[in-house]
Structure formats: C-alpha cells, structure tokens
Amino acid sequence: MIVETVAEVLAKNALITAFVFVGGVVWVSYWLSDRLTGGRLHGSALAIVIGLLLAYAGGVATGGTQGLAGVPLLAGVGVLGGAMFRDFAIVATAFGADVRALRRAGWIGAASVVIGVVLSFVVGAGVAVAFGYTDPVAVTTIGAGAATYIVGPVTGTALGAESDVIALSVAAGLTKSVLVMVGTPFVARAVGLTTPRAALVYGGLMGTTSGVAGGLAATDPKLVPYGAMTATFYTGMGCLLAPSLLYLLTRAVLPG
Amino acid sequence: MIVYGVALLGISLLVGLVGGELLGRLLGVDANVGGVGISMLLLLWLTSRADARLQLAPPTQAGISFWSAMYIPIVVAMAAKQNVVAALSGGWMALLAGALAVAASFACIPLLASLGADDEAEP
Numbered sequence: 001m002i003v004e005t006v007a008e009v010l011a012k013n014a015l016i017t018a019f020v021f022v023g024g025v026v027w028v029s030y031w032l033s034d035r036l037t038g039g040r041l042h043g044s045a046l047a048i049v050i051g052l053l054l055a056y057a058g059g060v061a062t063g064g065t066q067g068l069a070g071v072p073l074l075a076g077v078g079v080l081g082g083a084m085f086r087d088f089a090i091v092a093t094a095f096g097a098d099v100r101a102l103r104r105a106g107w108i109g110a111a112s113v114v115i116g117v118v119l120s121f122v123v124g125a126g127v128a129v130a131f132g133y134t135d136p137v138a139v140t141t142i143g144a145g146a147a148t149y150i151v152g153p154v155t156g157t158a159l160g161a162e163s164d165v166i167a168l169s170v171a172a173g174l175t176k177s178v179l180v181m182v183g184t185p186f187v188a189r190a191v192g193l194t195t196p197r198a199a200l201v202y203g204g205l206m207g208t209t210s211g212v213a214g215g216l217a218a219t220d221p222k223l224v225p226y227g228a229m230t231a232t233f234y235t236g237m238g239c240l241l242a243p244s245l246l247y248l249l250t251r252a253v254l255p256g
Numbered sequence: 257m258i259v260y261g262v263a264l265l266g267i268s269l270l271v272g273l274v275g276g277e278l279l280g281r282l283l284g285v286d287a288n289v290g291g292v293g294i295s296m297l298l299l300l301w302l303t304s305r306a307d308a309r310l311q312l313a314p315p316t317q318a319g320i321s322f323w324s325a326m327y328i329p330i331v332v333a334m335a336a337k338q339n340v341v342a343a344l345s346g347g348w349m350a351l352l353a354g355a356l357a358v359a360a361s362f363a364c365i366p367l368l369a370s371l372g373a374d375d376e377a378e379p
Binding site for chain 1: 265266268269272273276279280283285286287288289290291292293295296297299300303304317320321322323324326327328329330331332333334335336337338339340341342343344345346347348349350351352353354355356357358360361362363364365366368369371
C-alpha cells in the first residue's frame with residue numbers, strides 16, 4: 001500500500017519528481033567524477049552521459065521514443081528536459097554574455113551556420129551514396145538528417161521520401177546530437193574551443209541545439225550563450241537549403 | 257522582485273519565438289528560424305549594463321540567474337529523454353553519417369575560428 005501511495009504522489013507531481021531525480025543524477029555524477037577521475041572528467045559531462053545511458057535503458061524498457069521520460073513515474077523528466085525549459089534556460093545564459101565578443105564574431109558565426117549545414121549535408125549524402133543509395137530524394141533526405149534530426153524529416157516530407165529513409169535520416173541526426181553531447185569535452189582543447197569566438201563557430205557548425213547545449217555545458221558553461229546563439233539558426237537554415245538548393249545540386253550530380 | 261526577472265526572461269523568449277516562427281513562415285520553411293537566438297539578443301539588449309536601459313535590482317537579476325544556473329540540470333533531463341535507442345538502431349549507415357558529419361564539423365572549428373581573428377586585437 002505504501003508503494004502504491006508513493007508512486008501515485010510521484011506521478012501526480014511529475015515535475016517535482018523530475019527535479020529530485022535530476023538532482024540525484026547530478027549529485028552521483030559529481031561524486032563519481034571526484035572519486036573515480038579526480039575531477040578530470042567533469043561532473044556535468046558525466047551527468048549527461050549517465051542521462052543518455054538512462055535514456056537508452058528507458059527506451060528499451062518502455063519501447064517508446066521518449067527515453068527515460070517514457071517511464072510513467074519519470075514523465076516529468078520529459079517536461080523538464082523538453083524544448084520549453086531548455087530554451088528558457090538557454091536564453092537565461094545570455095544574461096551577462098559579452099556583447100562585444102558577439103558583435104566582433106557575428107559575421108563568422110553567420111558564415112559558420114551556412115558552412116555547417118552544407119558540410120554535414122555533403123558528408124551525410126556521401127555516406128548514403130557509399131552505401132548504395134542512388135535516388136536523389138533518398139540521398140538528399142539522409143544528407144539533411146546528418147544536419148539535424150529535424151532537417152531530415154522536414155526535407156524528406158517535402159520531397160516525398162519513403163518513411164524508412166526518413167527514419168534513417170532521423171537516426172543519423174540523433175547520432176550526431178548524441179556524439180556532440182558526449183564528444184565535445186574530449187576534443188574541445190584540440191580544436192581550440194576555448195573562446196567565445198570559437199564557441200560561435202562551433203554552434204554554427206554543429207547546429208544541433210541539444211548537442212551544442214549538452215556539449216558546451218560539459219565543456220565550459222561560460223561558452224553556452226555563444227554556441228547556442230548560432231546553433232539556433234541552423235535548423236531553420238537547413239530546412240531552407242536542403243529541400244531546395246541542396247536537392248537540386250544532388251539531383252544534378254547523381255546520374256540516377 | 258524576483259518575478260520581474262523571470263517575467264523579463266519569459267517575455268524575451270516568447271517575443272523571440274514568435275519572431276523566429278514568423279521568419280520561418282516568411283521564408284516558407286516549416287521551422288522556427290533563430291527564435292532562441294533572437295530571444296537572447298533581446299534579453300542582452302534589455303539588460304546590457306553599459307547603456308543601462310533597464311536598471312535591474314539584484315532580486316530581479318536573481319530571477320534570471322536562477323534559470324541560467326538551472327541550465328545544466330535541464331540539459332541532463334534533456335539527455336535522459338533523447339531517443340538513444342533510435343539513434344543506435346538506424347544501422348551502420350546512420351551511425352556513420354552522423355559520426356562523420358560531427359568529425360568534419362569539429363575539424364572545421366580551428367579553420368573558421370582563426371578567420372578574421374585579427375580583429376580580436378582591436379582595442
């Protein structure tokens with residue numbers, strides 16, 4: 001009886017349960033980071049990795065698409081980690097950002113968005129061709145998915161791609177987002193991701209809002225506003241370029 | 257009042273998202289184009305201390321900084337709700353397409369970041 005009562009209260013107060021749950025995950029992560037890695041692997045990086053592992057476990061357990069948030073007791077994690085709170089918190093990080101750094105690097109940030117979309121598209125489309133796809137619509141859709149997991153389905157739907165191709169494009173985009181979240185702290189130093197300017201470029205090149213949000217949080221939270229600023233233009237740019245210009249170019253290049 | 261800060265943050269986000277949505281419609285794109293970016297610029301413009309457009313009292317600032325500090329926990333929750341299973345079940349092609357796109361993008365950071373880095377030296 002106690003178990004049912006507790007479960008009922010937790011489920012009814014989903015968002016509060018999520019606060020407690022995430023607090024626990026963060027606490028465990030910082031403890032592990034301190035004890036096991038001597039602080040070398042940052043606590044927040046570890047927390048994000050643990051979050052992703054839990055998302056995998058939750059997805060397997062529930063068979064749903066919401067990761068851990070598919071577990072009824074933890075539905076609040078989906079609200080707390082959803083676009084509404086994410087965007088609210090990202091905007092809050094702009095408070096106190098260096099306006100001059102933004103102004104100075106604004107143009108290179110804008111350029112990096114266009115370069116980022118085209119680069120990911122070309123790489124993704126190239127992989128699709130290497131795996132034997134010749135239909136321009138399929139190649140374009142998979143290339144668009146390599147941009148972000150939103151650009152893929154938007155492009156695929158616009159061009160009338162098959163649903164399995166659209167699913168592949170979403171998988172490519174999700175892979176990118178997960179890799180950016182996990183990988184950024186490890187390569188940050190090697191690629192010079194230490195200044196606001198580099199963060200603006202990084203956000204523009206990567207473009208996955210969740211990937212950039214997670215990657216910078218795990219690397220240096222001070223860089224978040226700069227990366228997030230450019231990343232937020234990426235999906236829109238991708239949805240603009242992929243079904244139009246990039247599709248026409250793909251069709252011109254491919255014989256089939 | 258703390259709620260002034262939260263409300264200021266809220267109005268920045270809402271105005272920015274509406275702007276991004278309208279920009280998307282204008283471009284004929286089914287996506288929000290830069291809504292969050294517009295919101296950030298708006299918040300910066302409203303609060304930048306150099307020109308003191310709004311003199312924020314410390315509690316008002318706390319209303320914004322609280323949400324800024326909640327950023328990492330929210331990102332952890334965001335990680336926990338990702339569809340990781342779908343990412344891994346797309347097979348090698350999807351994994352490779354995503355992974356190579358990330359690698360190529362990382363490789364370009366130093367190139368682009370060094371472009372025009374000279375103006376960093378300006379006084």
